[in-house]
Amino acid sequence: MSAASEGIQCAYIEDLDEVWARPSTLIETTMHYCPGCGHSVVHRLIMEVIRELNIQEIAIGVAPVGCAVFAYHYMDIDMQEAAHGRATAVATGIKRMLPDRMVFTYQGDGDLAAIGTAETIHTINRGENIVMVFINNGIYGMTGGQMAPTTLEGSITSTTPSGRDLAMHGHPLKITEMIAMLPGAYYVTRQAVNTAKAVRKTKRALMNAFKYQMEGKGGTSFIEVVSNCPSGWKMTPIESNQWLENHIFKNFELGDIKTPPKE
Amino acid sequence: MAKTRGHISIDIDECKGCELCTVECPQDGMAMSTELNRKGYHYALLVEDVCTGCTNCALVCPEAVITVYRENKANKTKEKVAVITDVRDNITVTVS
Numbered sequence: 001m002s003a004a005s006e007g008i009q010c011a012y013i014e015d016l017d018e019v020w021a022r023p024s025t026l027i028e029t030t031m032h033y034c035p036g037c038g039h040s041v042v043h044r045l046i047m048e049v050i051r052e053l054n055i056q057e058i059a060i061g062v063a064p065v066g067c068a069v070f071a072y073h074y075m076d077i078d079m080q081e082a083a084h085g086r087a088t089a090v091a092t093g094i095k096r097m098l099p100d101r102m103v104f105t106y107q108g109d110g111d112l113a114a115i116g117t118a119e120t121i122h123t124i125n126r127g128e129n130i131v132m133v134f135i136n137n138g139i140y141g142m143t144g145g146q147m148a149p150t151t152l153e154g155s156i157t158s159t160t161p162s163g164r165d166l167a168m169h170g171h172p173l174k175i176t177e178m179i180a181m182l183p184g185a186y187y188v189t190r191q192a193v194n195t196a197k198a199v200r201k202t203k204r205a206l207m208n209a210f211k212y213q214m215e216g217k218g219g220t221s222f223i224e225v226v227s228n229c230p231s232g233w234k235m236t237p238i239e240s241n242q243w244l245e246n247h248i249f250k251n252f253e254l255g256d257i258k259t260p261p262k263e
Numbered sequence: 264m265a266k267t268r269g270h271i272s273i274d275i276d277e278c279k280g281c282e283l284c285t286v287e288c289p290q291d292g293m294a295m296s297t298e299l300n301r302k303g304y305h306y307a308l309l310v311e312d313v314c315t316g317c318t319n320c321a322l323v324c325p326e327a328v329i330t331v332y333r334e335n336k337a338n339k340t341k342e343k344v345a346v347i348t349d350v351r352d353n354i355t356v357t358v359s
Contacts, residue, residue: 036281
């Protein structure tokens with residue numbers, strides 16, 4: 001029995017319209033992410049937005065250090081790798097030298113909220129006209145599941161084997177709420193990619209953020225995507241998505257935190 | 264029976280078997296295979312002919328291996344009729 005013969009075959013597939021396919025801006029290769037990882041979905045969403053806005057030629061992405069360090073292998077646009085935490089500083093330089101380019105950074109919580117906190121806050125405080133995409137999975141995934149600043153209280157990681165203790169390790173850092181207070185922040189939102197509905201909303205948020213940059217309204221667009229880490233959390237992808245809904249979203253509420261003023 | 268007919272095709276060798284699409288399918292038409300693909304994962308399959316082409320499975324698929332097809336309502340109204348070509352040239356008459 002051949003592998004493909006298990007599923008339903010469609011004899012009239014040529015009569016149907018193709019309504020969804022892999023975006024052409026995403027390079028045809030296998031991503032290195034673990035099964036069920038939210039990083040892959042966000043990569044794809046950014047590439048869908050870039051294709052739909054037709055800015056593939058003028059988009060420049062800045063890749064972080066962390067699980068998404070190979071983002072430049074998957075996105076068919078100009079990319080620049082930055083030192084750990086410094087993606088926003090590099091993006092500032094690119095945007096100031098090439099103001100007609102669409103510049104975005106893609107960072108995880110260890111990159112943006114830990115080592116890069118200073119760069120993050122000052123980039124937004126200066127109101128650089130860039131898009132920042134922040135993947136928050138509450139763990140250092142690449143290095144083996146250590147505690148991140150965004151790890152929730154009581155979460156067991158390899159460096160907090162008895163759970164995160166607030167007296168010992170401090171409180172989970174809500175950096176998105178922090179930066180929303182800065183006057184340079186133009187659009188700040190927190191989204192997720194655990195369900196199809198959440199994916200549609202995240203894509204809309206990314207689309208808005210890139211449009212604000214194209215319009216050059218001034219200010220930084222910041223999109224936090226609360227994601228899962230099945231390997232780091234020691235769960236199956238389905239369990240990790242349930243964990244997101246039952247625990248993480250109670251601490252990191254989804255929705256827009258700062259929206260542009262209505263004209 | 265679904266109102267709008269759809270279908271998906273899955274690049275099974277690129278599937279990593281995360282099973283997120285099987286949970287997300289509103290028609291419960293997807294399941295994991297019993298066989299392994301070349302990566303060693305049980306891959307996702309459409310096992311029930313109930314697809315409406317809603318694209319939910321493709322949206323949550325981290326590997327973007329699912330392509331979704333949907334019936335176009337504009338095409339549906341066109342009735343297919345047999346086309347008879349001019350056969351007179353091909354008729355040969357032999358008189359004996």
